[in-house]
Amino acid sequence: MDNPGNFGFIIWISSIYGLLHLSLGFNPVDNYLIDCGSIKNISVGDRVFQADNSTSSYNLSTPHQIFAISSSNSNPTSLYYDSPLYQTARIFNATSHYSFPIKQQGRHWIRLHFFAYVFEKFDMSKAKFSVFAQNFTLLRAQMGDGYIVKEYSLNITSNKLVLTFRPAVNSFAFINGLEVFSVPDNLFPEEVRTIDLQGGNRSLQEQALETVARVDMGNTTVLPQNDTLWRLWISDNAYLTHNNLGSSVSNVSAVNFTEVTEDIAPASVYGTATILNSSDPNLNANLTWTFDVNPGFDYLVRLHFCNIMNEPTQQAIFLEIFIDSRHAGHLDLGSRTSDVFGAPYFMDVCTRVSSSTKLNVSVGPSKLNNPTVILNGLEIMKINDARGSLDVPDVVSSGHSEIKVVVIVVIAVGSFVVVVSVVIVILFCRRRRMKPVLGKEQHFLMNRGQKVHTTGSTYSNGTSIFSSPVIGYRYPFVAILEATDNFSENLVIGVGGFGKVYRGILKDETEVAVKRGTPQSNQGLAEFRTEIEMLSQFRHRHLVSLIGYCDEQDEMIIIYEYMENGTLKNHLY
Structure with missing residues (x-):
């Protein structure tokens, strides 16, 4: 009979080997872990978060040093991350910057850890602030109660990353923990297939991403210490719309990494799944998961x-995939994995959410009457908008504040109507008393969004800045957004x-070229004025x-007007 002591030793050795294999799976070149507000290092799993007063590897520029240490009864009790990380915080009562030297350019994770509590006069649940990285707006919100982990991915192309915390007026910013580290080159593609009407591919190379959801199917949760990139995978049970249609399966030992590596997702994700709870080939049903999203992104x-159920020789798996009401593709899992049992595979698609606050992901049986429907994991990441922002404008949530906003809007609209009415009456009286005077250039108001006077221009109505209809019209910004699909990078020509030029289509089907200038530029404003004045005076074929x-x-x-044959320069050179 085997010696029980030897058996226990073998199990111990196997466990150590598994931990070493996981920890050696990926070793980031850039790796900054900070326990903000702490004066000593702490261990979180197999990782060490540096004390906040250590400036040997990074630099913090802040006018005031405010360390907030929580009381013992304020610590979070049920977290997926270790609670010591949330016992301290750094508070910023003015704009502050973390600067990190970057040794390896490329994609990096940025994780911001927040847990609100009261420290002296600072109630962190009421903190209002913004967070910026490079040219991107990552966050702009009031934190509220509870703990929050915000995760972003940026493609850093310089030798320095600067994170800026900017408090709102009469408020402050705070942060409990901070992670900045490089990720494998193959984690994200340079471009991804879009499933919207215009089709084509969406470039990701210069875009910032924010993790909206990362879900492990099979009603299980994968903790960060069991992921080579320290990601948290939440159970899918809360997102599945019809729980009676889904069943959970697990077969982690069947996972066989071939082309896909554990950096994409760990074996504990590919080894569990939610399957359609039916063997009826005539059942017309999909498994659907619903997620909260922000419209306009x-x-x-x-x-x-990952096929962890059927040997390919027994039964192939054919799936139809839908994102909201759009068909995202047909999947023959066997052909994608060369019929290797347990071989992982992943599919990337890009979709736009225009107005809804929900995103539905569905997987169903194909028309080949194969009843097997399976999904092992799912990730949803928001892509920054045309202004480089990953956050939406401030939204007032409380009913009392909403009433205030309505009252303010009503007063503002009423005041505007009164002012406009008075201006119209005055202009009408002046027109009756005198003819329009056509003179030289009068003035060009620097406050954009108002009427503009140029040579021979008079006020005709609120939609055009010129009296002559051939000069052009003032288009509302909403119409420009519709014409250019929210300034889609796919439409850049x-x-x-001065800025970028987009191809667009107006509501009357007119094809146009839309040149968008760089905001807040005095030089750009001068060019903007000059170009309108010059083009308004010349007409030539x-x-x-x-x-x-x-x-x-x-x-x-x-x-x-859009010139479909390109520029004269392109034809000459």
């Missing part, structure tokens, strides 16, 4: 598949010192025609 959706402009919300947008 593109989303990267990654689906993880040119880039210059060899010159591009001015259709209109937009100056709402500090924008400098000029709309031209």
